Amino acid sequence: MKILAIDTSNRPLSVAVLDDSTVLAAITVTVHQKHAEYLLPEIERLMGMAGLKPADLDRIVVAAGPGSYTGIRIAVTTAKTLATTLNIDLVAVSSLATLAANVPVEGALVAPLFDARNQNVFAGLYRIKDGQPTAVIADAHTNITTFLEAVKEYAEPVWFLGDADHFTELINTTVSAATPRISPWLNLPQVATIGLLGQQMTPVKDVDRFVPNYLRLTQAEAEWRAKNPKEDVESYVEKI
Amino acid sequence: MKEGVSPTDKRNLILAFESSCDETSVAVIEDGHKILSNIVATQIKSHQRFGGVVPEVASRHHIEEVTLCIADALSEAQVGYDDLDAVAVTYGPGLVGALLIGVTAAKTVAFAHNLPLIPVNHMAGHIYAARYVEPIEFPAMALLVSGGHTELVYMPAENEFEIIGETRDDAAGEAYDKVGRVMGVNYPAGKTVDEWAHQGHDTFKFPRAMEKDDNFDFSFSGLKSAFINTTHHADQIGEKLNKQDLSASFQQAVVDVLAEKTQRALADYPVNQLILAGGVAANQGLRERLERDLSSNPTTHLVKAPLKLCGDNAAMIGAFAYVAFKHGVFADATLNADPSLEFDWVADPVK
Numbered sequence: 001m002k003i004l005a006i007d008t009s010n011r012p013l014s015v016a017v018l019d020d021s022t023v024l025a026a027i028t029v030t031v032h033q034k035h036a037e038y039l040l041p042e043i044e045r046l047m048g049m050a051g052l053k054p055a056d057l058d059r060i061v062v063a064a065g066p067g068s069y070t071g072i073r074i075a076v077t078t079a080k081t082l083a084t085t086l087n088i089d090l091v092a093v094s095s096l097a098t099l100a101a102n103v104p105v106e107g108a109l110v111a112p113l114f115d116a117r118n119q120n121v122f123a124g125l126y127r128i129k130d131g132q133p134t135a136v137i138a139d140a141h142t143n144i145t146t147f148l149e150a151v152k153e154y155a156e157p158v159w160f161l162g163d164a165d166h167f168t169e170l171i172n173t174t175v176s177a178a179t180p181r182i183s184p185w186l187n188l189p190q191v192a193t194i195g196l197l198g199q200q201m202t203p204v205k206d207v208d209r210f211v212p213n214y215l216r217l218t219q220a221e222a223e224w225r226a227k228n229p230k231e232d233v234e235s236y237v238e239k240i
Numbered sequence: 241m242k243e244g245v246s247p248t249d250k251r252n253l254i255l256a257f258e259s260s261c262d263e264t265s266v267a268v269i270e271d272g273h274k275i276l277s278n279i280v281a282t283q284i285k286s287h288q289r290f291g292g293v294v295p296e297v298a299s300r301h302h303i304e305e306v307t308l309c310i311a312d313a314l315s316e317a318q319v320g321y322d323d324l325d326a327v328a329v330t331y332g333p334g335l336v337g338a339l340l341i342g343v344t345a346a347k348t349v350a351f352a353h354n355l356p357l358i359p360v361n362h363m364a365g366h367i368y369a370a371r372y373v374e375p376i377e378f379p380a381m382a383l384l385v386s387g388g389h390t391e392l393v394y395m396p397a398e399n400e401f402e403i404i405g406e407t408r409d410d411a412a413g414e415a416y417d418k419v420g421r422v423m424g425v426n427y428p429a430g431k432t433v434d435e436w437a438h439q440g441h442d443t444f445k446f447p448r449a450m451e452k453d454d455n456f457d458f459s460f461s462g463l464k465s466a467f468i469n470t471t472h473h474a475d476q477i478g479e480k481l482n483k484q485d486l487s488a489s490f491q492q493a494v495v496d497v498l499a500e501k502t503q504r505a506l507a508d509y510p511v512n513q514l515i516l517a518g519g520v521a522a523n524q525g526l527r528e529r530l531e532r533d534l535s536s537n538p539t540t541h542l543v544k545a546p547l548k549l550c551g552d553n554a555a556m557i558g559a560f561a562y563v564a565f566k567h568g569v570f571a572d573a574t575l576n577a578d579p580s581l582e583f584d585w586v587a588d589p590v591k
């Protein structure tokens with residue numbers, strides 16, 4: 001099975017192409033955040049290195065959020081368009097799980113988090129089971145202290161990844177259990193890893209209706225729903 | 241291939257994308273002037289909840305719709321990817337997050353099927369909606385009026401666009417939405433104000449801005465303020481104003497300014513055609529006025545964009561993309577959205 005995996009959830013752009021469990025080529029770029037401009041050229045370069053044409057692909061794996069809204073939109077739009085236009089499977093993975101998959105320690109608890117400003121984070125807690133990250137606290141947009149209090153309950157060493165260094169002090173004072181030292185390498189999405197995981201995962205059923213996992217309503221939508229609790233929230237777009 | 245058809249007779253098919261604001265649209269266009277399909281998914285009802293377009297919401301809706309629009313466009317046109325000659329997409333101007341969805345999807349389809357990618361300026365697309373009425377004869381002039389733009393564009397030859405005048409403040413469509421709101425009409429207000437205008441009379445005599453200035457620029461902020469002051473004053477003294485007369489007075493002022501400036505531009509730039517295009521080009525008052533003005537012009541005739549193609553759609557993008565295709569205008573996979581993309585200004589618009 002030939003797999004293309006894509007992650008542009010945050011600043012790094014990471015793409016990989018695999019043939020079953022063999023990673024044919026992988027590119028991770030961290031020097032810019034021009035994903036709209038560079039994602040497709042990097043995919044072209046990657047496929048060229050691997051000697052593959054788009055029609056050779058069997059499956060797309062995408063990190064579908066949470067993350068930067070623009071970043072996850074570019075990744076998901078590219079992934080769902082590729083999957084529909086080539087008529088192949090699409091598999092979606094949490095962008096936080098993509099990071100958690102970097103930890104190769106069986107049984108470890110991993111807390112990947114992205115800074116969402118104003119002391120808020122996108123975060124989840126994962127247990128590495130059979131080499132795969134399994135969610136124990138679901139990905140959420142939450143206050144950092146609330147998240148750390150919940151993590152503390154496990155009373156175990158936790159691998160904090162992602163933007164954890166923005167909250168070092170808070171982590172040290174809130175979570176008493178020792179936190180392992182993290183190599184900066186582990187903070188970068190290595191999308192080849194989710195490419196491997198994506199082989200086994202169930203593909204998205206309705207690719208056309210697939211959207212990024214924003215984990216947050218837009219402010220306008222949230223305010224409108226608060227004011228109109230009884231209104232239908234679906235069908236607001238119509239073909240004319 | 242059918243017998244007796246030489247390879248040069250092969251029809252040119254372009255898959256065109258448009259997502260610059262609140263419509264997701266994909267079309268299949270044959271030879272730049274025949275619409276095989278033109279799928280438009282509009283988000284108007286969603287944004288009406290907020291009283292106007294919310295960019296983040298628009299961007300999210302585009303992702304929900306874009307691949308469905310592609311599939312529908314191809315199946316309605318009864319063509320497959322192998323039949324296509326190119327992919328075209330609006331890359332500006334517009335809302336950056338909205339543009340990015342169309343640009344990303346179009347780039348991906350081009351990559352997946354090894355097709356050339358054509359970058360299209362949204363405003364060129366609006367002008368080329370007129371191509372579905374008749375071929376454009378150069379030199380030509382376009383009066384482009386929409387929610388975001390009001391400009392006079394001179395086209396000396398195919399694939400050449402020069403702005404000779406534009407709005408200094410609000411676009412005409414923006415002014416319509418603002419006065420609509422004052423009268424309690426939800427966005428987009430143009431159609432309702434246009435209808436009321438036809439039932440009322442210009443009794444308020446609002447100011448016509450810059451009609452006498454020696455350039456082709458427009459301004460609608462003075463008119464908007466006069467309108468708001470009038471209604472505000474009436475509210476304060478508890479007087480109820482007639483919405484039909486208010487609309488008629490507002491529309492008359494807008495139409496006078498647009499028509500007057502256009503006449504002056506036509507005097508300085510003799511052209512074969514005046515093209516009326518853009519969302520506000522659906523306005524009946526404006527269409528009727530320009531028809532009247534141009535009926536006595538022996539050299540220039542009016543081409544109005546079809547009513548159904550005045551709003552944003554991918555068919556118009558495909559019409560211009562065919563011209564770009566012939567001129568060898570292509571983009572590579574680095575194509576990005578350019579939210580403030582503009583035509584160049586003519587060097588010296590005022591003679």
Ligand SMILES: [Zn+2]
Pocket residue numbers: 362366386519551552
């Ligand atoms: Zn438009």
